[in-house]
Amino acid sequence: xxxxxxxxxxxxxxxxxxxxxxxxxxxxxxxxxxxxxxxxxxxxxxxxxxxxxxxxxxxxxxxxxxxxxxxxxxxxxxxxxxxxxxxxxxxxxxxxxxxxxxxxxxxxxxxx
Amino acid sequence: xxxxxxxxxxxxxxxxxxxxxxxxxxxxxxxxxxxxxxxxxxxxxxxxxxxxxxxxxxxxxxxxxxxxxxxxxxxxxxxxxxxxxxxxxxxxxxxxxxxxxxxxxxxxxxxxx
Numbered sequence: 001x002x003x004x005x006x007x008x009x010x011x012x013x014x015x016x017x018x019x020x021x022x023x024x025x026x027x028x029x030x031x032x033x034x035x036x037x038x039x040x041x042x043x044x045x046x047x048x049x050x051x052x053x054x055x056x057x058x059x060x061x062x063x064x065x066x067x068x069x070x071x072x073x074x075x076x077x078x079x080x081x082x083x084x085x086x087x088x089x090x091x092x093x094x095x096x097x098x099x100x101x102x103x104x105x106x107x108x109x110x111x112x
Numbered sequence: 113x114x115x116x117x118x119x120x121x122x123x124x125x126x127x128x129x130x131x132x133x134x135x136x137x138x139x140x141x142x143x144x145x146x147x148x149x150x151x152x153x154x155x156x157x158x159x160x161x162x163x164x165x166x167x168x169x170x171x172x173x174x175x176x177x178x179x180x181x182x183x184x185x186x187x188x189x190x191x192x193x194x195x196x197x198x199x200x201x202x203x204x205x206x207x208x209x210x211x212x213x214x215x216x217x218x219x220x221x222x223x224x225x
Contacts, residue, residue, distance in 0.1 A: 031211035042116075042203060042215035043157075050211065058212065090157060097209035098145070103157035 002026050006091050006104035013081040013111045021076040021107050023091030031094045032074040033101070036060065036087040043090060049074055050097075081111045114139045116206050118216035125194045126224055132179075133189045133219050135204030141165075145207045146180065146187045151218075152200040160202070163187065191221075199223045 007022045025032065033048040035058075045058030049068040063085060065077040074093075078085060088108050092101040115138045125131035137146065148160040163171045163180050170178050175195075179188045187206075191198055204216040 031209075033211050033213075035213075035215075040217055042217045043205075043213070044215070045212055048211050088155065092157075092211075092213075094210050097211055099210060100159055100162065101210050101213060106155045106157075108155075 004091055004093050004102050004104035006089075006107050008107060009105065010108050011110070013078075013109065015081060015083060015111060017081050018077070018079050019081065021078075021089055021091075021109070023074045023076065023104060024072050025074075025091075025093040025102070026072065027093065027095070027102070028071060029093035029095050029102075030071065031097060031101075032068070033058070033092045034064070034066065034074070034076045035090045035092065037090060037106070038087050046076065046089075078109075081109075083111045085109065086111045114141070114144075114206050114208070114214040116204050116214050116216040118204050118219050120219045121217070122220045122222070124222040124224060125191075127194055127196060129194055130190060130192045131194055131221065133191075133202055133204075133221065135187045135189070135216060137185050137187060137204070137206045137214075139185075139206060139208070141208045143208075145210060146178075147205040147207070147213070148176070148178070148187075148189045149203045149205060149215075150198075150200045151203065152197075157203075161189065194223045196223050196225065 034046040035043040047066040091104040094101045
């Protein structure tokens with residue numbers, strides 16, 4: 001009964017380093033999304049995917065890459081981390097575009 | 113573009129009392145979805161209630177109910193018989209497609225004993 005699993009839960013990076021935030025879901029959901037949460041700004045959409053092989057940009061895509069090679073996984077890549085990317089990142093999935101989105105527990109990322 | 117506004121950064125309520133959280137939104141879509149999510153200190157995003165715009169009847173889930181005013185683009189959340197476990201950040205969100213949620217800035221609710 002895992003749902004949406006994000007790893008790691010916490011991460012500290014140095015400016016310029018790269019890393020991948022992992023997101024996996026075991027509910028066979030076609031739709032997956034990445035959001036970032038900053039104080040006073042709510043959650044904002046970074047990238048989303050409507051199925052394997054299909055991705056698109058959200059509201060704040062700059063500095064992030066995604067790919068969707070399988071239905072289950074939707075990793076988020078930071079190629080060169082910047083302090084402005086310090087945030088809490090959430091992955092979400094849903095069966096289709098009309099049903100509830102399920103969220104992972106989030107990854108707190110600090111870039112120093 | 114869709115926007116969601118929550119004008120109450122913080123609210124407090126006594127245990128067992130009723131509290132209403134406000135939310136307004138703007139969208140050009142004719143059909144869309146509205147949500148309230150709860151985020152306790154654990155950081156988990158938990159769906160509290162959802163409303164489909166084409167349904168006139170207000171959604172209810174146990175102690176949680178909404179007042180959906182489509183013409184006014186208002187979607188407030190009423191919590192009845194407040195409990196200590198309701199202490200959390202509450203986010204209002206709208207979506208044309210549920211994989212692309214637009215969130216408000218949140219309301220921090222504190223329930224006092």
